[in-house]
Amino acid sequence: xxxxxxxxxxxxxxxxxxxxxxxxxxxxxxxxxxxxxxxxxxxxxxxxxxxxxxxxxxxxxxxxxxxxxxxxxxxxxxxxxxxxxxxxxxxxxxxxxxxxxxxxxxxxxxxxxxxxxxxxxxxxxxxxxxxxxxxxxxxxxxxxxxxxxxxxxxxxxxxxxxxxxxxxxxxxxxxxxxxxxxxxxxxxxxxxxxxxx
Amino acid sequence: xxxxxxxxxxxxxxxxxxxxxxxxxxxxxxxxxxxxxxxxxxxxxxxxxxxxxxxxxxxxxxxxxxxxxxxxxxxxxxxxxxx
Numbered sequence: 001x002x003x004x005x006x007x008x009x010x011x012x013x014x015x016x017x018x019x020x021x022x023x024x025x026x027x028x029x030x031x032x033x034x035x036x037x038x039x040x041x042x043x044x045x046x047x048x049x050x051x052x053x054x055x056x057x058x059x060x061x062x063x064x065x066x067x068x069x070x071x072x073x074x075x076x077x078x079x080x081x082x083x084x085x086x087x088x089x090x091x092x093x094x095x096x097x098x099x100x101x102x103x104x105x106x107x108x109x110x111x112x113x114x115x116x117x118x119x120x121x122x123x124x125x126x127x128x129x130x131x132x133x134x135x136x137x138x139x140x141x142x143x144x145x146x147x148x149x150x151x152x153x154x155x156x157x158x159x160x161x162x163x164x165x166x167x168x169x170x171x172x173x174x175x176x177x178x179x180x181x182x183x184x185x186x187x188x189x190x191x192x193x194x195x196x197x
Numbered sequence: 198x199x200x201x202x203x204x205x206x207x208x209x210x211x212x213x214x215x216x217x218x219x220x221x222x223x224x225x226x227x228x229x230x231x232x233x234x235x236x237x238x239x240x241x242x243x244x245x246x247x248x249x250x251x252x253x254x255x256x257x258x259x260x261x262x263x264x265x266x267x268x269x270x271x272x273x274x275x276x277x278x279x280x
Contacts, residue, residue, distance in 0.1 A: 043220060047227030054231025058238030058262075062254050068247035083255045087234060090259030098267070 052088060059084035103127040104185060106192045112136060113146035113154050121167070123149065126185055128178065130160060130170040137162065145169065150191075152184050230266055237262035 103125045110123040122134040146154025157169040
């Protein structure tokens, strides 16, 4: 076990009453020696390795087509690794961006405010980019609205699409503090989960 | 509530599932992502030639791979509805 893992185990032992009963050697820290459940540790890395190997295969194909200047095997290997890393990093970035904008399925009552009018609807899903509510056939695409959830102040939005089965809203992101919206989404999900229990 | 996601032949439940199933799901997802990256590379490399910047090609592969993955998952979910 590494010094790092010993330190971590020590901290856990001192700060957590429940965990203090655990043997410090049970605590695993990234980078530390694997012991005990080595198999689980390796298994947890398989998805990462599968994607990495896909990047290597992809990079190898690209290098053979785009780079005519790499002559030696070392140069080809280095170019392949560089491109594989680049593909992997960008792919992960794209995954993270998408995760940030993931839609959360809910089923709660909401109100749509349009000037001095209020429409009752059901909110079906919500993300940082927009929301889907039950059909509001009396509205038009492009109309600015406010989505009111509970006691929160209305979220500025625009009607993006109206279908027979749903109305899609796009949030006006330049008028919204991301942290404020995140707070609303978290509270909403918690309330929705509690109601479903 | 349990949600089912289809990754190719593997159906993955994302809630109330055992650790083993979750690991299978991550593995299936990684395999699919890896296949998309390789497919994207094949598409991009068929269109490019010597002299193209490696970074630009890598960027294009990553974007296309993600689009393929996204599209595949959406399609699988649509087909999986009602099953």
